[in-house]
Structures are given as structure tokens and as C-alpha cells.
Amino acid sequence: MFFSNPYPLTPDLIQFMKQQGMTLIVRTITRLTVGFIMLFGLYIMFHGHLTPGGGFVGGVIFALAFVHLMFAYGKRVALKKFSPSSASIAESIGALLFVSVALFGIIAGYFFINFLPVGKPFEIVSAGTIPVSNIAIFLKVGAGLFSIFLALTLTTIITQKTENTDEKIKL
Amino acid sequence: MIYLLTLVLFCTGLYAVLVKKNLIKIIIGISIMEYAINLFFVLIGYKHGGVFPIISKSDIISKPYTLNPELTMVDPLPQALILTAIVIGLATTALLAAIAVRLYEKTGTFDITKMRKLHG
Amino acid sequence: MADIKFYLPLFIALPLSGAFLVSLLGKKFKVFSYAVTVGVCALMTFISLSVYFGEPMLGVVTYKMSGWPLPYGIVFVVDALGLLVLTMINTVAFIVALYSIPYVKRYTASWKYYTLYLLMVAGMNGVAATGDIFNLFVFLEIASIASYGLVAFGVEAEELEASFKYMVLGTLGSLLFLLAIGFIYALTGTLNLADISQKLPLIDAMPKNFIIILLIVGLGIKAALVPFHSWLPDAYSSAPAPISAMFSGVLIKTHGVYALVRILFNVFGLTQMTSGIFMFLGSASMLIGVLLALYQWDFKRLLAYHSISQIGYAILGIGLGTPLGVLGGLFHLVNHAIFKSLLFLNAGAVEYETGTRDLSKMGGLREQMPVTANTSLIASMSIAGIPPFNGFWSKLIIIMAAVQANQYLWATVAVISSILTLASFLKVQKYAFSGHSHGMFEKIKEVPFAMMAAMIIFAFLCLLTSLPVVRERLIIPAVNALLDGRYGEKVLAADKK
Numbered sequence: 001m002f003f004s005n006p007y008p009l010t011p012d013l014i015q016f017m018k019q020q021g022m023t024l025i026v027r028t029i030t031r032l033t034v035g036f037i038m039l040f041g042l043y044i045m046f047h048g049h050l051t052p053g054g055g056f057v058g059g060v061i062f063a064l065a066f067v068h069l070m071f072a073y074g075k076r077v078a079l080k081k082f083s084p085s086s087a088s089i090a091e092s093i094g095a096l097l098f099v100s101v102a103l104f105g106i107i108a109g110y111f112f113i114n115f116l117p118v119g120k121p122f123e124i125v126s127a128g129t130i131p132v133s134n135i136a137i138f139l140k141v142g143a144g145l146f147s148i149f150l151a152l153t154l155t156t157i158i159t160q161k162t163e164n165t166d167e168k169i170k171l
Numbered sequence: 172m173i174y175l176l177t178l179v180l181f182c183t184g185l186y187a188v189l190v191k192k193n194l195i196k197i198i199i200g201i202s203i204m205e206y207a208i209n210l211f212f213v214l215i216g217y218k219h220g221g222v223f224p225i226i227s228k229s230d231i232i233s234k235p236y237t238l239n240p241e242l243t244m245v246d247p248l249p250q251a252l253i254l255t256a257i258v259i260g261l262a263t264t265a266l267l268a269a270i271a272v273r274l275y276e277k278t279g280t281f282d283i284t285k286m287r288k289l290h291g
Numbered sequence: 292m293a294d295i296k297f298y299l300p301l302f303i304a305l306p307l308s309g310a311f312l313v314s315l316l317g318k319k320f321k322v323f324s325y326a327v328t329v330g331v332c333a334l335m336t337f338i339s340l341s342v343y344f345g346e347p348m349l350g351v352v353t354y355k356m357s358g359w360p361l362p363y364g365i366v367f368v369v370d371a372l373g374l375l376v377l378t379m380i381n382t383v384a385f386i387v388a389l390y391s392i393p394y395v396k397r398y399t400a401s402w403k404y405y406t407l408y409l410l411m412v413a414g415m416n417g418v419a420a421t422g423d424i425f426n427l428f429v430f431l432e433i434a435s436i437a438s439y440g441l442v443a444f445g446v447e448a449e450e451l452e453a454s455f456k457y458m459v460l461g462t463l464g465s466l467l468f469l470l471a472i473g474f475i476y477a478l479t480g481t482l483n484l485a486d487i488s489q490k491l492p493l494i495d496a497m498p499k500n501f502i503i504i505l506l507i508v509g510l511g512i513k514a515a516l517v518p519f520h521s522w523l524p525d526a527y528s529s530a531p532a533p534i535s536a537m538f539s540g541v542l543i544k545t546h547g548v549y550a551l552v553r554i555l556f557n558v559f560g561l562t563q564m565t566s567g568i569f570m571f572l573g574s575a576s577m578l579i580g581v582l583l584a585l586y587q588w589d590f591k592r593l594l595a596y597h598s599i600s601q602i603g604y605a606i607l608g609i610g611l612g613t614p615l616g617v618l619g620g621l622f623h624l625v626n627h628a629i630f631k632s633l634l635f636l637n638a639g640a641v642e643y644e645t646g647t648r649d650l651s652k653m654g655g656l657r658e659q660m661p662v663t664a665n666t667s668l669i670a671s672m673s674i675a676g677i678p679p680f681n682g683f684w685s686k687l688i689i690i691m692a693a694v695q696a697n698q699y700l701w702a703t704v705a706v707i708s709s710i711l712t713l714a715s716f717l718k719v720q721k722y723a724f725s726g727h728s729h730g731m732f733e734k735i736k737e738v739p740f741a742m743m744a745a746m747i748i749f750a751f752l753c754l755l756t757s758l759p760v761v762r763e764r765l766i767i768p769a770v771n772a773l774l775d776g777r778y779g780e781k782v783l784a785a786d787k788k
Contacts, residue, residue, distance in 0.1 A: 088314065091314075092311045092312075092314045092315035093315065099304055099308045110355060110358040112356050114357060148265045148269075152268060152269060188459060188463065194455070201463075201466075208469050211470070212473050248476075248482075252425055252472075259429070259432045262436055263439075266436060267458055267462075270443055270458070273443075273446060273451050274448065274451045278448055286452055
């Protein structure tokens with residue numbers, strides 16, 4: 001669902017994709033680093049209850065990895081990896097997860113109460129509901145920030161699309 | 172003394188909002204005001220010679236200050252508040268920028284004096 | 292009957308989860324989006340009303356978030372005033388959601404409308420229920436950001452411009468409020484409203500007055516009091532009609548009046564200075580709002596200026612500080628929520644059928660749209676203060692209270708504004724509904740059933756709230772809660788239980 005392909009690859013499209021984006025150097029370095037950036041975002045998110053960071057920061061880093069991809073390879077490639085509709089779905093799921101963590105607390109006594117076992121300090125599985133909330137915030141912020149970026153660049157997408165179709169007709 | 176500098180920063184932002192005609196400059200002015208207030212909050216929590224308010228594993232074993240955190244740690248609460256305020260500021264700025272872009276699409280200008288359809 | 296303590300977090304959790312469910316599924320299933328919205332609002336209205344018809348609420352109920360004790364954790368507090376505001380928000384939200392169903396169909400992405408609508412309701416409920424000043428700021432911003440989006444919902448140049456203007460001023464107000472929170476935290480070292488009220492008597496008068504000014508300017512922008520009102524007419528006339536009704540009915544009241552009054556009365560305590568500023572700003576809003584409304588020809592813009600004017604009445608009544616004045620002010624807030632929402636819904640109905648908001652182009656609509664015409668007649672009589680309707684009683688109480696407190700000047704201003712309001716609404720009735728048809732609107736018919744039902748419910752509420760039993764049951768406990776000087780002690784005691 002998250003990595004579905006809304007644009008089937010035709011020879012025309014491949015030709016077109018090669019024209020978009022930045023130079024070869026940027027593309028190569030992006031290809032090498034973008035995985036590590038995502039991994040770092042996940043690390044920050046999963047260690048949110050132990051070190052500075054958390055769901056928000058991790059989500060921002062994860063979204064920036066996609067923004068990075070978009071700068072280097074152009075819109076089509078990035079949108080193929082993470083389309084606006086799947087971003088919207090991820091955002092809603094994150095928010096619903098967060099609210100349901102809070103609502104399950106009512107069953108345990110109070111709204112937002114930490115109903116899971118707390119565990120030992122400084123271990124990765126500890127702190128009860130905090131890591132779950134971090135995952136929810138990660139989804140919400142990562143998808144939300146990427147959607148904001150897409151919404152702000154949407155107008156340029158429209159104008160570029162018309163220009164490119166003109167070019168294709170000429171070719 | 173340093174509190175006055177945040178006041179100066181706040182007034183810089185307010186000047187940009189009140190005087191500038193360009194939508195983008197108004198947005199920048201609002202961001203500057205937000206940063207001034209964030210800085211003010213962080214300064215409220217600051218203590219001279221304080222350390223960051225995080226307890227790590229090695230601290231519990233070696234450092235003595237965790238035994239009396241009120242003495243040496245800076246106040247963590249304003250920092251937590253500011254994280255929230257930054258998130259809200261992000262949302263507002265993003266919405267402002269989005270609307271500015273759409274306005275540019277509709278009117279073809281960023282100048283507020285040229286798009287006066289309303290007069291309230 | 293119902294224990295408010297259990298239901299309190301639901302007022303925030305239900306609309307939030309409803310909003311995200313709509314954004315998840317509303318795109319595929321159109322029915323789902325408004326079914327969830329109406330259902331959530333109906334449920335919350337039912338909860339808040341059932342608390343009212345249970346035992347009368349005298350004390351304070353607190354709800355500790357995640358079980359933390361009071362000075363450390365975030366706490367929800369509801370007393371009679373908070374319950375009054377919660378009931379007002381949810382009832383108006385329910386009826387307006389009903390009205391929205393046919394109205395919003397003409398927009399392409401109607402599920403986005405319902406998402407933002409529910410987020411706005413969640414933010415307003417949070418403002419009414421919270422007992423923590425920073426939490427109040429956060430909820431205020433949730434509702435504000437949702438409302439910025441809703442003003443720009445039509446995505447035409449006019450709406451975008453109004454939204455931008457509203458957003459710049461609204462953000463400025465929020466930032467000033469945040470600055471005030473910073474000063475309060477620096478002086479008292481706490482963010483809990485009850486705890487602040489306990490520690491404030493130890494602070495000097497000078498920084499306290501500075502904070503009060505910051506709060507009045509910051510939240511006054513949200514309440515659209517007169518020197519800070521310039522965003523309001525644009526935003527109201529550009530937003531979709533149900534949203535204008537929500538803004539005028541409840542948003543500026545919870546954001547501006549409720550938050551301001553709660554902090555300044557229950558936390559800071561009413562001083563001579565605050566009272567004077569309130570009365571001055573209230574009277575200025577009253578008079579200038581109605582004078583600016585007189586020469587408007589845009590139906591919704593005219594109503595927007597009347598909103599400024601009527602909020603001025605409430606602020607004047609509350610600012611008097613006497614029990615009678617506060618009773619009048621709060622009563623007028625409730626009445627204004629009903630009749631002004633109804634008037635905006637009427638304006639929306641006329642615009643829905645005729646496609647224009649210009650009063651000079653309408654005429655003779657009474658024959659084609661009898662329900663809209665008659666409900667708007669009731670609402671106009673209410674707002675102008677004609678005796679059997681609710682607006683008369685609250686204005687009468689405010690003017691009586693002003694005379695009793697020897698504020699003859701402000702009482703005169705209130706009477707003059709009332710007469711001008713009557714004149715302005717005579718114009719609306721004459722040009723829009725009676726008179727001869729211009730021949731342009733021969734083919735139009737009455738609006739769809741859900742819109743009619745919403746307007747009829749509001750018209751009944753106009754009559755219902757003029758009964759004295761409503762005043763005794765709804766408003767007087769809230770007045771006692773507001774004027775009780777022991778808010779902080781009561782909350783702390785309720786927390787220990």
C-alpha cells in the first residue's frame with residue numbers, strides 16, 4: 001500500500017525521468033546515503049525514550065530523506081516511492097494510533113495512563129506506552145511533513161508537467 | 172540584559188509584519204517573532220553553570236549532581252513547552268506559505284497592496 | 292445522571308478520533324464523513340445535556356491526565372461555567388453539522404471540511420475543559436489552525452486573502468498569549484491555573500498588570516474586540532456559511548471571551564483596572580461594530596459587524612463585575628450563540644438558493660423561502676431585543692446592571708447600540724425577504740430538509756432560552772462559579788479527593 005506504483009514505467013517515462021533531477025554526482029551520493037538517513041531517523045525514533053529525540057525528530061529526518069530523494073531524482077521517482085495518498089493514509093493511521101493509546105488508558109484508569117509494563121530503565125523495551133506513542137508520532141510527523149512539502153511544490157509540478165508534455169510532442 | 176535582546180528580536184519581527192508589503196516577508200516576520208518567544212522561554216529555564224537535563228546511564232553511576240538535580244540542571248519544562256510551540260509554529264508557517272503560494276497563483280503577485288479585494 | 296468525571300476526556304478524544312477516521316476513510320465513502328461528524332457531535336451534545344439534567348453542578352470536577360497529581364500533571368477541570376461553555380459548543384456544533392450536510396456537497400473535497408470541522412470542535416472543547424494554561428494555548432492553536440484552513444476552504448482569491456489576514460493577526464494574538472504564559476511561568480514557576488492563582492498574590496502589581504495587558508491584547512485579537520477586529524468581517528464573509536455560524540456562535544466566545552474571563556477572573560482576580568478596560572473595550576466594540584454594520588450591503592459582512600457589537604455587550608456585562616452584570620453577560624453569550632448562528636445559517640440558505648449575498652439584489656424571498664424568512668424574522672427580533680425573545684432579556688439585564696453600578700455612560704451606549712441594531716435588521720428584513728421580487732429569483736425553492744431542520748431548531752431555542760427556568764438552571768451556577776474567589780482552592784481540594 002505504501003510503496004504502490006501509480007505511474008507504470010513506459011520507455012517514454014524512463015527517458016523523461018533521466019532528464020529530471022540533478023547531476024550524476026548528487027544522484028550517486030544520494031543513492032548511497034538515503035538509506036542511512038532513513039535508518040538514522042528510525043534509530044532516533046526507537047530510542048526516543050532513552051536519549052534526546054523521539055517520534056517528532058525521527059519523523060522529520062525520515063521525511064527529509066524523501067525530500068532529498070526528490071531533489072536529486074526529481075518528482076516522479078520520489079512520488080513513486082511515497083505517493084501523496086499513502087502519505088495521507090499513514091498520517092491518519094499515526095494520529096488514530098496515538099488517540100487509541102490515550103483511549104486505552106481510560107480502561108486502565110485514566111486518560112493517557114501508562115498501562116503497559118514499564119520495565120527497567122535504559123533498556124530498549126521499556127517505558128510502557130511511550131515507544132508506541134513515539135511510533136504514532138513518527139508516522140504522523142513523517143507523513144505530514146512530506147505532505148506539506150508536496151503541497152508546497154504541487155504548483156510547480158503542474159507547470160512543469162505542461163512544459164514537459166510540450167517537449168515530448170516536439171521530440 | 173539578554174532578555175532585552177529577545178525583545179529587540181520580537182520587535183524586528185513585528186516591524187516586518189506591520190510594514191512590509193510582501194507576503195513572504197510577512198511570513199518571515201512571524202517566524203522571527205516565534206523564535207524570539209522561544210528564546211525567551213529557554214532563557215527563563217536557564218541557570219548559570221547548569222547542565223542539560225538528561226539523566227543517562229553513566230551519570231547515575233559516576234556523577235554526583237543527579238542526586239540533587241535542582242542545583243545544577245537547567246529547568247527542562249520550558250524546553251518541553253518550546254518543543255510544542257515550535258511544532259505549532261511549523262504548522263502555522265506551512266499553512267501561511269501554502270496560502271501565499273495559492274494567492275500568487277490566483278493574483279500573480281506577492282504584493283499585498285495590489286490584491287485588495289477586501290477592506291475590513 | 293451522568294458522571295461528568297468519566298466523560299470528560301471523551302470531549303477531546305471523540306472529535307479527534309472522528310477527525311482522523313474521516314480523513315482516513317471519508318475520501319472513499321462520502322456518507323461516512325458526515326455520518327461520523329453528525330454522530331460525534333450528537334453524542335457529545337447528549338453527554339453534556341444529560342449532565343445538565345442530572346444534579347445541578349455546584350463544585351469543581353477534576354480529571355488527572357495519566358493519574359499524575361495536580362501541580363505536576365495536566366489536569367482537566369470542569370465547573371459550572373466550563374460545563375455551560377461545553378454545552379454551548381457541542382449543541383451549536385451538532386446543529387451546524389446537520390446544516391452542513393447539503394451545504395457542503397457543492398465543494399469537491401467535502402471530507403476535508405469535516406476533518407477540519409471536527410478538529411476545530413476538539414480544540415474548542417479542550418479550551419473549555421482544560422485546567423492548565425499551556426494546554427489551553429495548545430488547544431487554542433488546534434482550533435485556530437483548523438479555522439484558518441476552513442476560512443480558505445473555497446480557494447478563491449478573496450477567501451485566501453481573508454484567511455491570510457486572519458492568520459497573520461491570529462498568530463500575533465497567540466504569540467502575545469504565549470509571551471504572557473512565559474512571564475507567568477517565570478514569576479510563579481507553575482503552569483496550572485489553580486496553582487497560579489494560589490501563587491499570584493505574592494507577586495508585585497507591576498509585572499502582574501503587564502501580564503494582564505498582554506492577555507487582553509492577545510486574546511482580544513481572538514475575540515475581535517474593537518481595536519483588534521479588522522480580521523473578522525473578511526473572515527466571516529469569506530468562510531462557508533456554516534463555518535461563519537460556528538465562528539460567530541462559539542469560536543470567538545471560547546477563544547476570546549471564555550479564556551480571557553477564566554484567566555482574569557478566576558486566576559488573577561478582578562481588579563479596578565481590568566474592569567475598566569473590559570467596560571471600555573466592550574462599549575467601543577458595541578458602538579463601532581453597529582455603526583460599521585449600518586451601511587453594509589453584503590448580508591454576511593453585516594452580520595459579522597453585528598458579531599463584534601454583540602460580543603461587546605457580553606464583555607461590558609462581564610466587565611461590570613457585579614453578579615447581575617455577569618449574569619447578563621453570560622446570558623447574552625448563550626443567546627448570541629443561538630441567534631447569530633441562526634442568522635448566518637439564514638444568510639447561507641439565501642446564498643445557497645440565489646447565489647448572491649448582496650441585499651440590494653434580493654427581495655420578495657418570503658414567498659419562495661417561507662422557513663428561512665420566518666426563522667430569520669425570529670432571529671432578527673432576538674438580536675434587536677424585541678420582548679418575547681431571548682435577546683431582550685439579556686440586554687435588559689446588562690443595561691439594568693450598568694445603571695445599578697452607576698455606569699450611566701455605558702448604559703446609554705448600550706441603549707443606543709440596541710436601537711441601531713434594530714434599524715439595521717429592519718433593513719435586512721425589508722430588502723431581503725419582504726417587498727417586491729426583482730424577477731430574478733422566481734424559480735428558486737426552499738432549501739433542503741436538513742438545512743430547514745437546523746434553522747427551525749435554532750428558532751425554537753431562541754424562544755426556549757427566554758424562559759426564566761433556563762436562566763436559573765444554566766446561567767446562575769456559572770455566574771457563581773465565575774465570581775467565586777476560591778477557584779484555586781476548590782480545584783486543589785477536588786484533586787486531593
